[in-house]
Amino acid sequence: MNYTANQCHGTVCTDIWPRNCTKKPVVERDGKWYCKIHDPEYVEARRAKQSAEADARWKARCHHFALHDAKLKAMVGLTMEEAQALTPALARAAPKLHEATKIALDLVKVVLYDHPDDDIAQTQKQIIEQALAKAEGKEAK
Numbered sequence: 001m002n003y004t005a006n007q008c009h010g011t012v013c014t015d016i017w018p019r020n021c022t023k024k025p026v027v028e029r030d031g032k033w034y035c036k037i038h039d040p041e042y043v044e045a046r047r048a049k050q051s052a053e054a055d056a057r058w059k060a061r062c063h064h065f066a067l068h069d070a071k072l073k074a075m076v077g078l079t080m081e082e083a084q085a086l087t088p089a090l091a092r093a094a095p096k097l098h099e100a101t102k103i104a105l106d107l108v109k110v111v112l113y114d115h116p117d118d119d120i121a122q123t124q125k126q127i128i129e130q131a132l133a134k135a136e137g138k139e140a141k
């Protein structure tokens with residue numbers, strides 16, 4: 001692309017082909033001029049901010065799952081007496097629990113699609129699949 005002295009070196013991709021930015025250049029970097037939006041330092045700062053935000057969102061999600069995982073493990077670790085005491089209530093809730101478990105499995109699969117190496121999600125998937133296998137009588141014992 002050809003640039004005139006008083007033209008931004010950024011490109012915009014609103015059409016089929018990228019075209020020169022027509023905004024007023026305000027800053028010079030390495031001998032090239034850029035408008036406020038295409039200033040490489042501003043572009044980098046914006047990218048860093050977005051990735052920091054994405055990172056924070058992901059960490060919050062992992063923290064949430066870690067708490068949830070601890071609860072799941074606590075539930076799985078019930079004694080036989082505790083589990084039997086729960087049985088009548090669980091039996092009443094069974095159809096809803098079965099439905100909820102299938103939905104949970106779908107959600108975990110969505111997480112694993114984006115993050116196949118997520119240990120917490122892998123563990124959740126295993127626990128949920130074991131629970132479903134039991135509920136649906138597909139388990140050996």
Ligand SMILES: [Zn+2]
Nearest residue numbers: 008010021035
């Ligand atoms: Zn520009």
